[in-house]
Structure formats: structure tokens, C-alpha cells
Amino acid sequence: MSAVPPLLDHLVLATPDLAATVADFARRTGVTPVPGGAHPGLGTRNHLVGLGGRSYLEILGPDPEQPGPDGPRPFGVDGLTGPRTLTWAISPPDLDAAITTARERGYDPGPAHPMSRRTPDGTVLRWRLTDGGPAHPSGPVPFLIDWGESRHPTASGLPVTPLLAVSATVPDPEEVRGRLAALGTALALTAGPLALSFTVDTPNGPVTFG
Template identity: 80%
Template sequence: MNAIPPLLDHLVLATPDLGATVAEFARRTGIVPAPGGVHLALGTRNQLVGLGGRSYLEIIGPDPEQPAPTGPRPFGVDRLAAPAVLTWAISPPDLDAAVAGARAVGHDPGPVRPMSRRTPDGAVLRWRLTDTGPGEGAGLVPFLIDWGDSPHPAASGLPVTPLLAVSASAPDPERVRGPLAALGTSLALATGPVALSFTLDTPNGPVSFG
């Protein structure tokens, strides 16, 4: 079993207070996440850390400078009591082919929809992704993302702290392994409550989140 999931694009650390979580991340790791940008009309913003290669960590929380969105903020950040590793994303070579292939073997990754965010320098990044939604192993089965013609966040000069491992637990790991295999990836799974965690190789030594 790979310590790092195949096709990993990014991990999502969601928080009700982005500033506090970024400060705590910097204190624990010695790495200061870079501003990523704002998700216009969604009420969130993020900060990013490279994980080595074409992978990164997204720390996402409410953006106090935006008006309240008309619906819930992404990843349920409004309902979080504390930071949580909520989910992860993979970037297959061909998103549409990966969706069709997964559906052909019984796993529906969900609809594909467009997204965007404005970076601190004013550029707008656009991408497409799936929304796995609720269900067995919610958050443990990744969503799919295709950056299209936009530059990948990991190639934007982010501070880097290498990813050592990603692991998870689920009440019935086998019910998660099927969808993972259908998407062409895998995850180290143990039996237990639904949880996702990762470990970084930082200037302060190995540090785990989750």
C-alpha cells in the first residue's frame, strides 16, 4: 500500500478560523502557508502549502472580507467547531474518462462542475471538479479535479513541506476500497470512525494532522 495515494492533487484542511489555523500550522511546522485566493460568491478563501511534486495542502476557511454567501460555504466550514482534515482530491490524466470509467464499474463520482478563485495578484484560476457528496466514507473517497489551462497551484512557488503519508479509518474499509479502486487510487485504511489524517516532513520534524 502506497503511503501517498496515487494521483493525489491536494488535501483539504477546513477550519472555521483561517487566520488562527494558519498561525497554528506555522507554529507546529515552521512553514508559513502562502495566500491562495478567494472563492468569489462562496464566502471562503484559502492558503496553500506545497507537498512535493504536483500535490499541495489547501487550508480553507470563511473569508470575513466577503459578504455572506446565499448558501452554505464550501466544505461546511460554517458548521465546524475546530479544524478538520475533511477530504482530498485526485487529478486523473483525463477527468471525463475517469468519471465514465468509474461509473462503468458501479461508482458515480458525481456531476462535474466549473469552479474558480481569484489569486492575490488578481488572476482568476478556473477548474472543473466532481462533488462526491454524502454517503459511505464521505470525505475518504476523493473528488476529481481538472485544472485545464490554469497553472497548477503546486507550480506557483509555494513553500514546500514534503508529504510523508496519508491514512484513514472507516467503519467498513472494504466499502471505501471499492470506490477508490474505481477511481484508480488507494488509501491506507484501518477500521474505526470515519477519519482522514496526514503526516508532513517539516523543519520541526514529522508533524501529523487529522
């Protein structure tokens, strides 16, 4: 199995303090993430780093320039005590077909919903993703995303820390493998408490984030 999951679009490193986590990433890797943009109405914003090809890392946290959202912020960032790799996304060639196929194989990733964010240059990116109930965020089981006609984040000249590996520990690896297979992807899994981690190549050598 490849150390990098098939169809990987991005990894989500969530944090209660975006500025501190971006600074820590820059210190550890020698590469500084760039601002991605704000998620209007959700109370979050992100910084991005390319992982090579059409994959990237999203560092996501509360946006101090937005008012508090009506509901909880995405990915449970309000409940985090520190940065944590929470989940990941895949980008299948046909989102709707992938959802249908997964359901036929016994796993329902949930329906696709539209989302958007405004980049620092004022461009509005629009995409669709699955976020159905307990399937999202689900850690080792990814959500699905389709960028449609929007420019993919990796096309904006991101700084790059090449991705070397992604892995997870889960209580029941076989259950998770079945869901991953239904989505047409895979992930290195071992038995243990729920945790997701990745390793990138950097000017300072390989660095792992959990």
C-alpha cells in the first residue's frame, strides 16, 4: 500500500489558536503556511501548505475577525485544547457517483452540501463536500470534496512540504478498512486509540504531526 492515500485532496490540522499553530509549523519545518481565507458564518479561517501534486494541508482555527457563529465551529475546534490532525478529504473524479458507489458497498458518506470561502485576494471559492452526521468529521474515514469550477487551492502557488506518509490508529482497523474501500481509497491502519498523523519532508528533515 502507498504511504499516501489514493485520491487525497487535503488533511485537516485543527487548532484552537491558529496563529500559534501556524508559527509552530513554520518553526518545526522551516516553511511558513500562507493565509487561505475565511469561512463566512462559520467563525473559522485557515492557512495552507502544499503537500505535493493536488494535495495540501489545511490548518484551521477560529477567526478572531468574525463574530461568534450561531452553532459550533467546524471540526469541533471549540473543544480542542491544542492542535490535532482531525480528518482528511478525498476528491474522487465524480463526487455524486462516488457517493452512490459507496452506498452500494455498504457505507453512506452522507449527502453533498455547498460551501465557500473568500481568499485574501477577494476570490470566492465554492465547493461541495459530504458532511453527513457521524461520517464527518470521522477521523480516519475521509469526507469527499468536489471543487467544481473553482481554482483548486494548490493552483495558487502554495509553499510545499512534500507528504511522506499518512497513518492512523483505530480501535477496529477492519471496520475502517471496509469504509475506506467503499470510498475507493486506503490508509495505513493499526489497532489502538483513535489518532491520525502525517509526516512531511521539510528543509529541517522529516517532521510528523499528530
